[in-house]
Amino acid sequence: MYDFDPINLFRRSLASWPRNEALRIGDRSFTYADLDNWSSAITAAIIEAGAEHERIIFIADRNASSYAIILGILKAGCSYVPLHPDGPAARWQAMIAKCGARFAIEHATHAFDVAHVIALQASLEKTQAFGQALDPASEAYVLFTSGSTGGPKGVSVSRANVAAYLEHILGAYDFNERDLFTQHFALTFDLSVHDLFVCWGSGACLCVPPDDGALRAASWAREQGITVWFSVPSLAALMMRVRSLTPAALPALRYSFFCGEALPWSIANAWKVAASNSRLINLYGPTETTIAITTYEVDRASSTTNDGVVPIGEPFPGQEAIIVDEELCLRGSQVSSGYVNDASATAKAFVGFPGREGIWYRTGDRVRIDEDGVIHYLGRTDHQVKVLGQRVEPGEVDEVIARLIHGGNAVTVPVQEAGATRLVTFIDTPSDINTLLESCRTLLPPHMIPARIIVIPAMPLTAHGKVDRQRLIDLATNG
């Protein structure tokens, strides 16, 4: 297990291929030796600041420095807490308060309100090797997900959790030091941990697409010579809509992984045609179970179906899945210890079952298992939705907007528009919508801001007296 610590993997590749390209971003390129030196300087600054087993905050923009910072923090035996560059600052502050971080990496345009701000310049020449013990039980990162009440929840993931994932993935596929990996996922999204450390564990090169690259993702992949693809299905859907998924459009791909959302068969089939030399693997897993924990390989384009979604498959070897009242529950070395400083949310989601050993994570995902033991995703047990792969609890949006309209009711529902999920919020209190949206931008991250806010006289109710969400979805869809 210890061998698969992300830093040990990076160091193994560094020892074998120090001059291999490790990171390609814009027109800049860094070898394993470059990244190692840079991140060691950051480790030195962290140790100098007195951080030991601390959570360290940083703004995770898509600059080369973010990648060196993640390595630097992990080398120091500390845990990284990335903040999305789009903020907003109020949400950053809530996250810092929630995880109690006392250290932050200095940022050019944002002054952190924490005890210690670590400056990075000037220590670049300190490149000695560090003997920091990398304790598998210690925390590797905290990533925040939407919470239905009380704001974002921070998931604490240990180095051993990450090592268990990496051990499985690196053993299951034959990546090599000539591979070129995509880096589509925001560094605040746990799927980016796969991008970085599956790549660096293979001695391969991580290729970061430009910020506005989604519209030309296929030609970017061809230019770069990408061999290992990993994204949300939504990006493939967009590529299909701009008619990029033509036969053999992505000939260099050897592996294509999708995760973060249900993968529609229509997209899997189109992808198989475009990436005809590639294996296509659908991964599934909440942040709480570390990156992904079940897998299903699409062997060939399905000739029988273009409807529905690809199964989520079977748990990785050594991880266990059971279904309790249709809900998928997971247990194993990838299951995290819970939410930071949130005992009640942890107790609700991480539970024991009578007659079963250990702690199980309740995913909130409704599934069924077929006669071959393959798990099929059916939907949610609650109202959670995915916007470009990112979890949104509509209740969190409702809470923020209800506060802004001073106690009126706000109900947010997902609406499918042109193959993508958008949020629409209904309120029952007359308000200036543009002002309201402006306020949302200071309180919520971009993917949680409603595409529209609609005023209605009163919330429609079901026969049981609950808000009739389906009726609201119909209202939002039909104008």
Place this chain on the structure above:
Amino acid sequence: MDSSEVHALIASRLSARLERMGMSANDLTDDLDLVRSGLLDSLGFVDLMAALENSTGKRIDLERALDVNGATTLKNVIALFA
């Protein structure tokens, strides 16, 4: 359809979004980048292209059209359909 008609079509489609951003049709200048300005996200941009294809009856090689510098500027979009 000539370029002023395509311009008008885009302006009418984007009117609600412009208002939400505190902008007006006057802000739709040739060099405005519809995506980088934050007016549209990439999905919204593809929606706009699909709508323009429908309205003009012109089918675009989208992949090639998007693979140039400034692909998402207003003048480039107008040039594709005018």
